[in-house]
Amino acid sequence: MDLAKKLNTLESSSIFKEWEKEHPDAYMVHFFFMTGLDVQIGYYEESTDTITAFNMADKITKNPQSEVFKENNVVDKLDLNLVKISFEEVMDKAVALQKEKYNADTPTKDIVILQMINNKAVYNITFVTQTFKLINVRINAEDGELISESIKPLMDLAASVK
Numbered sequence: 782m783d784l785a786k787k788l789n790t791l792e793s794s795s796i797f798k799e800w801e802k803e804h805p806d807a808y809m810v811h812f813f814f815m816t817g818l819d820v821q822i823g824y825y826e827e828s829t830d831t832i833t834a835f836n837m838a839d840k841i842t843k844n845p846q847s848e849v850f851k852e853n854n855v856v857d858k859l860d861l862n863l864v865k866i867s868f869e870e871v872m873d874k875a876v877a878l879q880k881e882k883y884n885a886d887t888p889t890k891d892i893v894i895l896q897m898i899n900n901k902a903v904y905n906i907t908f909v910t911q912t913f914k915l916i917n918v919r920i921n922a923e924d925g926e927l928i929s930e931s932i933k934p935l936m937d938l939a940a941s942v943k
Contacts, residue, residue: 782820782868784812784895785861787837791822794841800833807833808858812895814868825849825856832856857897864895864902866925871904874925875918879908883932886910895922903928909935 788809791797801807804826813821813834821834821844831846849856872893879888888908895904902922907915913935919928 784864784868787812787820788822788861791835791837791841796841796843797835800843804833810856810859810896812859814891814893814895816890816892825858827856857900859895859897860902864922866904866920866922868893868895868904870925871906871920871922874920874927875904875906875908878918878927878930879916882930883910883914883916886912886914886916886932888916901928 792801804824806828807824807826809822810825810832811821811823813823819836819838821836823832823834825832826846829846830849832849833846834844836842836844872891879886886908888910890909892907892909893904895902897903898905898919904920904922906918906920908918909915914932915935916930916932918930920926921928
């Protein structure tokens with residue numbers, strides 16, 4: 782998947798250009814991939830502390846602004862120049878790790894966010910499993926190195942949201 786091409790397609794679309802006129806200070810913060818959905822590209826606007834995501838289907842659509850989940854009160858601009866490893870390569874690596882370390886936990890859904898974390902472009906991959914667990918794998922998008930991996934019961938997430 783050519784991320785730069787996807788971004789260029791979005792930024793040259795009329796829906797984006799119209800939106801950008803009203804949101805000139807917004808900047809790109811993520812690519813979002815999920816099993817069964819079109820790729821989304823998200824833009825953060827500091828003045829409203831919201832993200833607007835664009836769905837990259839045959840016809841580009843815009844989602845309503847949404848609240849931001851952020852660590853350390855910062856939402857960093859995604860620098861695609863730092864992304865040297867393809868989405869496909871990263872998924873191959875993450876799936877191999879899942880099969881090697883968590884073979885009993887079969888994924889039913891993949892969620893991937895390409896974002897900046899601690900000044901690094903990171904593929905933040907979450908597998909939702911049949912055993913109601915979340916496997917999280919973070920891979921450096923520049924060199925393909927594994928940053929971290931963990932597994933937690935899905936109920937831990939539900940408890941932390943309360």
